[in-house]
Amino acid sequence: MEPANATLLCAPLVAPTVEEMLLQMNKANVSGADLVEIRLDTLSNFMPHEDLKLLLGNRPLPAIVTYRPKWEGGQYEGDDHYRLDTLFMAMELGADYIDVELQVVNDFMSSITRKKPSKSKVIVSSHNYQITPSVEELGDLVARIQATGADIVKISTMAQNITDVARMFHVLVHCQVPIIGLLMGEKGAISRLLCPRFGGYLTYATLEGVIKSAPGQPKLKDMLSIYNIRQLGRDTKIYGLIGNPVGHSKAPILHNETFKSVGFNAIFVLLLVDDVREFLDVYSSPDFAGFSVTIPHKEEALRHCDELDPIAKSIGAINTIIRRPSDGKLVGYNTDCLGAISAIEHEMRGLFSLKGEAESPLAGRLFVVIGAGGAGKAFAYGAKEKGARIIIANRSYDRAKILAGLVGGQAMSLSDLENFRPEEESILANSTSVGMYPDIDGTPISKEALRRYAVVFDAVYTPKDTRLLREAEEVGAVVVSGVEMFLRQAFRQFELFTDSPKAPVQVMRKIVQERI
Template sequence: MDSPQNILLASEGLRVGVDDVRRSSTLICAPIMAESVDKMVVDMGNAKALGADLVEIRLDHLKCFNCSEHLKILIKESPLPTLITYRPKWEGGQYDGDEKYRLDALRLAMELGADYIDVELQVAHAFIDSIYGKKPEKFKVIVSSHNYQETPSVEALGNLVARIQATGADIVKIATSALDITDVARIFHITVHSQVSTVPTIGLVMGERGLISRILCAKFGGYLTFGTLDSGIVSAPGQPTMKDILHLYNFRQIGTDTKVFGIIGKPVSHSKSPILHNKAFKSVGFNGVYVHLLVDDIANFLRSYSSVDFAGFSVTIPHKEAALKCCDEVDPVAKAIGAINCIIRRPTDGKLFGFNTDYVGAISAIEDGLKGSHNSGSLTVSPLAGRLFVVIGAGGAGKALAYGAKQKGARIAIANRTYDRARELADTIGGDALSLADLDNFHPEDGMILANTTSIGMQPKVDETPISKHALGSYSLVFDAVYTPKMTRLLKEAKEAGATVVSGLEMFIGQAYEQFERFTGLPAPKELFRKVMDGSL
């Protein structure tokens, strides 16, 4: 798989001022897709208020379009530079009429003062020839190619760029589809190399796996990215909102030397890690960006993004065990657990180091819930000592909690949907095993501790629970690693049964402290973390 590793720039200084002026020249364009001209005018005002640099006026979305009259209004009334697009159905748009009328409208937009027009590669040669000698000085023609099936090889993309440049394009635009997140590396390769050309390039990859192309284009030299006014109203699959681009990912502060971090998972869009880490990076002036990474094959991902610019990752379901095998070195505790949730890439040689911060965050939160000491370095006996600690799930998080509780002197029982996996972990760690179906009738003693480490009950399946309510009366404390929603059905029913409950949010914050410090080498802003997660910041 192609990798941009040879073309990315390593960072020297990692700190930037919190309120630095924009570091990237990449523009943010808001697509305007209303069905009426009046609504488009309103939306253009909203785009400016949200922080867009320009607007893309999608003429093909208008229900009623009077070419001369409406173009004059739209171009004159726009408070921002305008990009006029009249996308035909054969290139993924809405227009299904006469081709001459469509191209005449684009020519008229140029004459009426539009700043850019977008014309498709298929008709670009003839169109650009038709306006030869008539182009205003600052007017730019974007020639675009959309591939809704795949992302071609670097060689094929390079040939496509050359074909687009040969039309006389002022700006190249290539939009492809992501079958895998590693496809985006090929687009980065193209946009980085476009920096040596006189023709700027827009390179974007559609779909959730392509999201990083829309954020990291600011690092890899893309001319512009698209940000929607509202979530769900997109002109292409996978577009983030203006709000997220600017305030979640701190887009204006991303530059060529910005370090990239992210959460590797499947699914991953629910993760709050980007909110947490990006706010923390900004608060301490750290030159990094943290993104969602929808990864199917973690080994393939790490091979493709092997530059030291991809400096560290959080790892979540279902990759925690596979990630361990991808590391050059693994922390002894993580090795004993058999799973990691944090990878650091050493800047000097690119080697990968794996850690497990899950068990620290979870066990501390559970000990706090039991109102005991959680200082493992002291002589104080842990409140977990001697207690029966029942873990639901035998995956990476289950192993972490079982190992951490065992270290604190707890007796362990593993419950899993597949009994053989429960038995395997129980034998490794020294404990009992049972199937998930047996858990409802498991009552060897009162005052037990229950820890759910599976995704049961996570959004959107919030009505699910791993254990029936009647069985919860045997537990003095119930912990749920799920934190979306914060109060799962399991925790609600456990509270009603009289147990102390500990939300996965506590584990999440605890493990994030340590990850942040490993990512940055700086103390975690703990108060900020908690404010972000409780919604007060």
């Protein structure tokens, strides 16, 4: 399939020896990179002429040669004249690109006047490891770099907030010269994934087992297999998961693979968001077509929607936002409720005797929810609608009391839950993040207390087998994994994202089984 964009995918080579770099170079070629960046400053006992001849003479891909000084985030601490002479030597030996810092580029350019090999292009770079400047300052920086005679402009800044990335996207879209514009850090990660969508000249991606050359750099295999960045174009719709943290989520694998399987032109990314209102205000263009919402933003995000689905309004929390194409308004939905309750009901059918086929196995039974946040609200509301009697247990008794009041249930503190003795055939549902990766040893309730429940559900799905579920199974309870909820709520999200009447259920189940 022909790529939908011209953005190049570059794999930095970071190693102490030429031999290791050559191995990495071949790995990059096999893995699908378009070019490599040879980081000379990471080499030990570097011998310029001999080593450059080996590296450039045996390269299977075009190469950028970078010799980054410590004062610009690299490892080289020697004389700058020696360093710049080495970069010129790399040009003479056939390097496709040379990366030179803005601070010294005038000296470099004056030294190579009328001697620059026609094949080599000069990337003039500027790095800011503290902040991302304003759009106006970034525009001035582009003009300054362009005025040096650069073939390609490169600007790399630090993301203090995910909203900083929007300023770089603005510069990429409006720049009239080839430009590399990327943000460092986890909050800048989407700049690296979405730069093909906004016209960036290249983006960097780390090879498996190789040290990252910049903070926040994604893996090459993920860029190609999960995010399918070759097919990003100016009309690709952008979706993503709003939350903090988000690194544990498998949603990009499921949604991107599903989009690809049905030919829907979209990408799903992770959005590490501190302030929901600020994020939605900044990313207000139709390019950003919809979002999943996770901890801790499910309740706050609801306040910033223009309209709410009736179920979401009743629950008081959302996990899905759609930007309506006709007028750009944000519409909030809650698919957690459907996902969790249907997953629990599915496991319970056949376990208990029912009066009729239409009756929910939750009807008349005690349903204990741990947590009073957005997910807890969804579970309590859904179980109440099915005829269950509700108890809310939370670290803060006051919050538990508020939610219990909304659903006509009882409240208790989480510490009191340890000694609570529910009636037979009761259900326990954990809506908190306790036990989620990386803190996989956590559990919201003791193993001894779990003996009193017939069914135990955990919303956490990373890992699939949480400590809570393992211990519940060991004491004889029927367990319901958060993976099933994750999948079922995603069916409805896919329908909302794509405006489709029915999700490709079997395709999505297969993706979860094989990839997640």
